[in-house]
Each structure stands twice: as C-alpha cells, then as structure tokens.
Amino acid sequence: MIRANDNYSKLKASYLFSDIAKRVDEYQLKNPEAQIIRLGIGDVTRALAPAVIKGFHEGVDEMARDATFRGYGPEQGYDFLRDQIAKNDFQDRGADISADEIFVSDGAKCDTGNFQELFAKDITMAIPDPVYPAYLDTNVMAGRTGEFEGGRYGGIVYMDCLKENNFLPKLPDEKVDLIYLCFPNNPTGSTATKEELKVWVDYARENKALILFDAAYESFIRDEALPKTIYEIEGARQVAVEFRSFSKTAGFTGTRCAFTIVPKDCMIFNSKEDKVSLHAMWNRRHSTKFNGVSYPVQKAAQAVYSEEGKAQVRDQIAYYLNNADIIRKTVEFLGFDYVGGKNSPYIWIDGKDRDSWDFFDLLLSRASVVCTPGAGFGRCGKQYIRISAFNSLENVTEAMDRLKGALQ
Numbered sequence: 037m038i039r040a041n042d043n044y045s046k047l048k049a050s051y052l053f054s055d056i057a058k059r060v061d062e063y064q065l066k067n068p069e070a071q072i073i074r075l076g077i078g079d080v081t082r083a084l085a086p087a088v089i090k091g092f093h094e095g096v097d098e099m100a101r102d103a104t105f106r107g108y109g110p111e112q113g114y115d116f117l118r119d120q121i122a123k124n125d126f127q128d129r130g131a132d133i134s135a136d137e138i139f140v141s142d143g144a145k146c147d148t149g150n151f152q153e154l155f156a157k158d159i160t161m162a163i164p165d166p167v168y169p170a171y172l173d174t175n176v177m178a179g180r181t182g183e184f185e186g187g188r189y190g191g192i193v194y195m196d197c198l199k200e201n202n203f204l205p206k207l208p209d210e211k212v213d214l215i216y217l218c219f220p221n222n223p224t225g226s227t228a229t230k231e232e233l234k235v236w237v238d239y240a241r242e243n244k245a246l247i248l249f250d251a252a253y254e255s256f257i258r259d260e261a262l263p264k265t266i267y268e269i270e271g272a273r274q275v276a277v278e279f280r281s282f283s284k285t286a287g288f289t290g291t292r293c294a295f296t297i298v299p300k301d302c303m304i305f306n307s308k309e310d311k312v313s314l315h316a317m318w319n320r321r322h323s324t325k326f327n328g329v330s331y332p333v334q335k336a337a338q339a340v341y342s343e344e345g346k347a348q349v350r351d352q353i354a355y356y357l358n359n360a361d362i363i364r365k366t367v368e369f370l371g372f373d374y375v376g377g378k379n380s381p382y383i384w385i386d387g388k389d390r391d392s393w394d395f396f397d398l399l400l401s402r403a404s405v406v407c408t409p410g411a412g413f414g415r416c417g418k419q420y421i422r423i424s425a426f427n428s429l430e431n432v433t434e435a436m437d438r439l440k441g442a443l444q
C-alpha cells in the first residue's frame with residue numbers, strides 16, 4: 037500500500053496568500069466597480085533592467101548557434117556568475133567568500149526550504165515569530181515538529197519578535213542547534229546591526245549551532261552602517277549559511293535565480309560527534325537533486341553586476357524605497373506605530389487592538405486596498421498588517437490617499 041507522509045497533515049490547511057485571494061475575489065464580485073490596489077504579496081512590478089535584458093538576449097542568441105550552444109551546465113552555476121557574486125557582493129565589502137563557496141540556484145525559497153535536509157531529525161530549532169512561512173513548513177513536512185496547536189507547532193523554539201524587543205529575536209533560554217534569521221526581515225522590515233548579529237554568531241560558536249541567514253532583501257539596505265551579509269561579522273564563516281536572491285534585488289521573481297553561500301570552514305557534527313563539512317554535504321545534495329539554472333538566466337544575472345546593470349538595479353530599488361517612504365509617512369500621519377520601510381520594502385503596522393484579519397477587511401472594504409494580515413506569519417503578527425512597497429508610484433500614492441480618507 038502506498039502510504040502518505042503523515043507530516044503533511046500537520047500543515048495548516050491553506051496557504052496565507054490563497055486565503056487572501058479568496059477574500060479579494062469575493063469582494064470584487066460584490067463590488068465590480070472597485071479598482072483594487074494590491075499591496076499584499078511581496079512581488080516586484082518593474083520590468084527587468086535594460087542591461088539585464090541585454091544579457092538575457094545574448095544568452096538566448098548563443099543557444100541559437102551550434103558553436104555557442106550550451107547543454108547541462110555546472111550544477112553549482114557558471115564561473116562567470118559565481119566570480120561576479122563573490123567579488124561584488126562579498127569581497128568588495130570585506131567579506132571573505134570565494135566563488136566556489138557560492139551555489140547558484142533557481143530560488144531562495146527552494147534553498148531555504150531544502151537546506152534542512154542536511155540535518156538530523158531530532159535537532160532543536162529556533163524560528164522567529166512572525167516568520168517567512170517556508171522555514172517552518174518545510175521542517176513540518178520533514179517531521180521535525182509536533183502538531184499545530186494554539187497557533188504553534190510543538191517542538192519548535194519560537195522567538196517572539198515584538199515591539200518590546202524592537203522586532204529582533206532574543207537568544208533562546210534553552211539550547212538550540214539551528215537558528216533561522218532573516219534581515220532585512222520579511223514580514224516586519226526590521227534590520228539588525230553588526231553588534232546584534234555578532235551576539236548570534238557568538239552564540240552559535242559557543243553552542244556548536246548553525247545560523248541559516250536569509251538576506252533576500254539586502255539590496256534595500258541604504259543605511260551604510262548596517263551589514264549586508266552575515267559574513268561581515270567576525271567568525272560567521274564557521275557557523276553561518278547565507279541565502280540570497282536576484283528576485284527582489286533585480287526583479288527576478290519570474291525569471292528565477294538565487295544563490296546560497298556555504299563557507300568551506302562551516303562544520304556540523306555527525307552522530308559520533310565528528311566534524312562533517314557542510315559545504316561537501318550541500319554540494320552533494322545540490323548536484324544530486326538539481327541540474328543548474330538555465331544559461332540565459334545566468335547571463336541575465338551576470339549583467340546585474342555590469343556598470344549599467346548596477347546603476348539600473350539601484351534605481352529600481354530606489355523607486356520601491358520611495359514608495360516605502362510614502363507609505364511610512366501616511367502611516368505616521370494616521371497615527372499608527374510601525375517598523376520597517378527604511379531599509380526594506382515592507383512596513384509592519386500595529387493595528388493596536390484590531391485583529392489583523394479585521395484590519396485587512398477594513399482596508400479592503402473601505403479603501404479597496406489589499407495588505408497582508410500579520411497573523412499569517414505567526415501568532416506574534418495577530419495585531420499587525422504588512423504593507424508592501426512593490427507597486428507603481430501611482431498606485432501607492434492612490435492607495436495612501438484612500439487610506440487617509442478611510443481611516444482618518
């Protein structure tokens with residue numbers, strides 16, 4: 037008899053964004069005239085930069101001629117891309133990362149979700165609340181949690197990120213083996229300083245733990261003092277893996293290209309407590325289950341690092357950050373507390389006594405604006421909503437005017 041993985045039945049029935057889509061569809065059906073503005077899902081709206089399109093086209097043209105055609109490429113990514121990543125994103129910032137420590141992939145969602153395969157079933161994990169859901173759900177699927185009760189899975193050490201702690205997780209009281217961190221954060225938009233990250237790196241070193249650091253939004257950091265990579269922190273090479281993506285950096289959500297950094301001196305421990313190379317394990321996993329990102333897409337990603345590419349991508353980020361400024365100012369004007377939006381495309385708004393789904397319904401019914409209810413990211417999000425800056429300037433301005441009208 038073919039039997040199912042029972043862990044899947046522990047997962048909450050539906051995905052947050054399908055619940056949102058259902059409510060929005062119902063609203064549109066009842067209000068066919070309503071011009072809905074979507075500031076919910078974190079998807080980019082601007083076209084790929086001209087330099088990126090040029091690189092993409094060159095890649096496609098090469099595939100059209102036998103002399104330059106490419107079949108399977110290296111699973112870890114082409115050197116032309118890995119070299120650019122190592123230099124521009126790490127070495128130029130003083131972070132000691134080499135090209136062969138970079139694994140190019142088709143998304144940070146897959147990488148953050150797949151990485152847990154390398155760890156034993158009975159490790160203790162610390163996961164922030166609120167959180168990007170993929171970290172949690174993939175561990176549920178793998179059988180590392182108990183049942184979902186009272187808004188939380190058994191067996192996980194949740195790290196509450198609340199106003200009281202500046203939306204930064206505190207070191208857990210009990211000893212943990214694996215720590216998920218994400219800065220700039222999705223959903224809160226909060227950031228961490230070098231000193232704040234150092235506390236985690238030191239903890240991991242002292243406790244033989246590992247940090248999985250998601251830096252998918254690093255390109256939104258405009259405060260020069262903030263770290264863009266965990267490898268700016270001394271000692272991080274031994275205890276941290278970092279996930280990056282071109283999705284939000286360069287508008288690749290539909291094009292698909294990302295990368296994961298696994299330093300060669302990052303060691304974990306087998307059941308005999310012998311050291312095992314995480315780099316060797318991930319290399320084995322990646323080359324067994326993945327066959328590389330398509331050549332034209334890697335050419336497009338390489339173009340992000342050309343002089344024009346850098347300038348054009350910087351302009352795109354500035355465009356979204358300008359939207360974030362408009363949202364922040366409106367939220368301030370309306371008297372709400374919030375975090376994020378300064379070095380992040382997300383603004384996390386405190387609805388005070390309002391439940392996050394009620395707040396969501398209020399914005400939809402009174403302003404035809406879609407946000408994301410914080411409860412979808414964890415129990416600590418139940419009085420928050422997330423507004424995303426990923427939309428056109430016109431739509432963001434219109435949405436904020438409507439909010440002023442609806443909530444003042």
Ligand code: PLP
Binds near residue numbers: 148250
């Ligand atoms: N990590 C975080 C924190 C995200 O918010 C997202 C996407 O929204 C991802 C990873 C996924 O990125 P990708 O498009 O590379 O799969």
